[in-house]
Each structure stands twice: as C-alpha cells, then as structure tokens.
Amino acid sequence: MSNSSKNKRQLKHYIADFKREQTYCSQCQTLLTRIFLMRHDQVLNKSHLYTLKERVDEQTGMIFCATLRVLCRFCTEMETLPPTYYFDLRPFRQYLLSQSNANLVSIREYVVRLRRLDEQLSSAHTKQDSIQSLREYIDKLPLSMTTLRGYHVALNRYEEYLLTVSHNKKI
Ligand SMILES: [Zn+2]
Known part of the structure; x- marks a missing residue:
C-alpha cells in the first residue's frame, strides 16, 4: 500500500x-x-x-x-416537517431564541402547539385572516381548557413576534 x-x-x-x-x-x-x-x-x-x-x-x-x-x-x-399554512414557525422559533427571554422548553411548547393548531385548522379547511379571528375561532372549538389556554399563550407569543417583525421592517 x-x-x-x-x-x-x-x-x-x-x-x-x-x-x-x-x-x-x-x-x-x-x-x-x-x-x-x-x-x-x-x-x-x-x-x-x-x-x-x-x-x-x-x-x-x-x-x-x-x-x-x-x-x-x-x-x-423543524427542518424536515412539511411547512405550516398559518404560521411561519421557523422564523418564529428563531425570534424566540434570539430576541425573547423564553426558555427552550417553552419555545418548544409554543412551536408544537402552533403546529398542532395549524394542522387542526388546515384539516377543518377554515380560513382565518388575523390572529384575532383565530382566537375567536378556537374559542368555539370543543377543546379542553388546558389545550385552549395553551393555544392562546402560543398565539400571544406569535402575535408578539409578528409585531416585532413589522416594527423592525418600518425602521
Ligand atoms: Zn436544536
């Protein structure tokens, strides 16, 4: 050799x-x-x-x-699952990691909840065009209080992310 x-x-x-x-x-x-x-x-x-x-x-x-x-x-x-319809989960997660004080466990929970919510909304073929209409829509779903509360917490964080993104764009 x-x-x-x-x-x-x-x-x-x-x-x-x-x-x-x-x-x-x-x-x-x-x-x-x-x-x-x-x-x-x-x-x-x-x-x-x-x-x-x-x-x-x-x-x-x-x-x-x-x-x-x-x-x-x-x-x-996150990298390999099919894209979600309602939420941009990758940039949302990136925002939470870099610009929020959320810990990793919470970040995962927010992302998992929004992914689940996205699946639920997509399979129901419903079209909601704002976070507020999403909130009203899920309030009418037959969900447990814990699940519903979890969705709302995640939606609040997602809304905070959207506001930050649009705020940054204006600068
Ligand atoms: Zn990782």
Whole structure:
C-alpha cells in the first residue's frame, strides 16, 4: 500500500469522528443527547452514512464534515416537517431564541402547539385572516381548557413576534 492510500480512510469514519465531537445543537444550543446531522436539507441517517465508503484523505474528510449541520431532534424536525399554512414557525422559533427571554422548553411548547393548531385548522379547511379571528375561532372549538389556554399563550407569543417583525421592517 502506498503512503498516500494508507492515510486515506472511508468518508463515513471521518463523519463518525466528527459526530462524536459534537456537544451542542448548532441551531438552539441545546446540549445534545442524540445527534442529527443534516447536509443540504437532508438528514444523514445511518443507512446513508453506510454508503459513504469512498476513501479520502483527512483534508477532504474535514471539508466534507464542514458542510454538515449538527442538530438536536427538535431542530431536525423543524427542518424536515412539511411547512405550516398559518404560521411561519421557523422564523418564529428563531425570534424566540434570539430576541425573547423564553426558555427552550417553552419555545418548544409554543412551536408544537402552533403546529398542532395549524394542522387542526388546515384539516377543518377554515380560513382565518388575523390572529384575532383565530382566537375567536378556537374559542368555539370543543377543546379542553388546558389545550385552549395553551393555544392562546402560543398565539400571544406569535402575535408578539409578528409585531416585532413589522416594527423592525418600518425602521
Ligand atoms: Zn436544536
């Protein structure tokens, strides 16, 4: 074996090493218990990794790893789930992370609730054109007090986000 081919390893091994070194989600900075890697909007799962057997030198391996995004489960779901109709959840989450004092658990709850509400509204084929009409609409739904309260809290935060965005645009 020549010297150059000895220094080459399969790409999947560089990725495995890279994965082991990660501690925090690049998106929300959560300490990672389970690590997800994404490349160009695709999750790099085990079966995909297994196919990356090409032997490359260390530099090529590092360059490849630099194109990977390290995410927690929640952020991966945010990136891969179908878009929502009523709410722009990605920028909303980004706003909560960077400009509000909400903690991560609350941020997740707001996003999950709005996603659920979006599904509910979409499957009911209802069209509401403002947060206020959404509030009135959900008040009439047969929901438990806890669910309803949760929706309203999330909607309040979403409205706050919309106001901040439109306020920023005016500047
Ligand atoms: Zn995350």
